[in-house]
Amino acid sequence: MLENNSVGIVAPKTAHFSVPLTLKSGAVLPQFDLVYETYGTLNADKSNAVLICHALSGTHHVAGKYTENDKYPGWWDNLIGPNKPLDTNKFFVIGVNNLGGCHGSTGPSSINPATQQPWGSQFPIVTVEDWVTSQTMLADYLGIQQLAAVVGGSLGGMQALQWTLAYPERVRHALVIASAPNLTAQNMAFNEVARQAIITDPEFHGGDYYAHGVVPKRGLRIARMLGHITYLSDDAMGAKFGRKLKDDIKYTFDVEFEMESYLRYQGDKFAGEFDANTYLRMTRALDYYDPALPFGGDLSKALAQTSQQAKEQAQFLVVSFTSDWRFSPARSREIVKALLDNERTVSYAEVTAAHGHDAFLMPDPHYHAILRNYLQNITVGEQA
């Protein structure tokens, strides 16, 4: 069943790009596809487009359902739809699967035209910068010169920030949610453990497991279980599971606590549908993103350079969540400080929430009121 304010039944589309794309690493993708979805209508002067950037495991399927009987809608469906905070009566919303993904955009599981085999280990490492470049190409393809807004949580927020740094004239608003200007050592350490779980799985085969007809499920499953621990707060886990047992203590290593059941379920589900090579690359993109690096670690200077170059400057909404320890409020405040140092238009909300990093996907009323109010104030041209 579809709710009243759903974007309804949606279908993904594919944009093919036959021009070679030189990546930040220097590697060149000879051609590539980006799979995307859109909701709402692009207006006459093409001023109402909003790009949603996904995080580690997200996809282009942001809202709506593919069939009426789909169990779940797109991953940010609670935000996007007619009269929802990101109102599709006003905005033309674009969801895109990032390069290196495993949901239709060119990635490690795609066929390498040079070998007619899956790319596997040969697929280059892609970065946040590369994603944003490819997203501008998608905007070009859709005939959109300037986005009304780029919205992203977590790794998606890094892409929103990167848009304003690399293409300041192409984006009017950046909504950077539960994000950070780079990862801390601890945050990268989680990624390294996740990658080691995958790489040391005997079925990984150096990344070329496709040829062997296997997938490194055990590694991917452990990587995801670890991730889930870091996306929840201690309190949220306590409230959700506490020390609840499924049955009596049995003195085994089987699933005995509810928490174990949850983690194993999430791990199994993910390992069954996600590509391990994509997971490796997404975590690497997170690790590498550090726009302040060429400026001696000074994000204010990184922003200042853009300010000098561009006539127009994107306005910012930065949001963090009090219980998010993987992308803590302190990290969001670093972004805010750099914006303030550059006298940029910015508002910052620190939302009281119990859910940890996952809070950015939850329909908390105050959080959604923030996004609704901010998006309402964005001026767009007349509907077509």
Place this chain on the structure above:
Amino acid sequence: MSQNIAQFRHDFAIIAGWLPFGAKVLDLGCGDGALLQYLKDAMEVRGYGVEKDDTNWLACLSKGVNVIQMDLESGLSGFEDQSFDTVILSQTLQAVHNTEGIVREMLRVGREVIVTFPNFGYWRSRMQISTGNMPVSKALPYQWYDTPNVHLCTINDFDQFCVNCNIQVKERLVLTDNKPVTFMPNLMGSLAMYRLKAATRP
């Protein structure tokens, strides 16, 4: 912590008069953003508000006022030295715990500081005390048990505070019912307004 929006107009105008046109302004405890919106319209200030309350924060956002959600008590570490023309603390001083610390932070961040507060030395407050009750008035609308105000002071107290902390008072204005008071201001004035600068050390 904005109290009595209706009474504000005149002090808004006085604050506007103390700012250079197009000033860069930081309003601490900015409430629903009414002052910043007024200053934006009247003086084309480039302003940021700081507010911790969710409802007030949202009201600022709806008005299109830049607003940073944080607790003043933790200081202004997100703001560089002398990065604002003026830092304003409008009718919030009395609700602040770390009073001296915050005034010092304001003087660090702003080239000038404006502080306004309800004068506890106002004769109506004194009357109520003399009858044996904590004052409740338009300017101080709370009961003693539910008030956010923890550091009420008189004009004399604040003058002494500035002396003790080596703060230069550039200008002081006292209002009652939106009218300036010059005769016995600590007794006759309900709202105190100060324009401050860090005093240069001898």
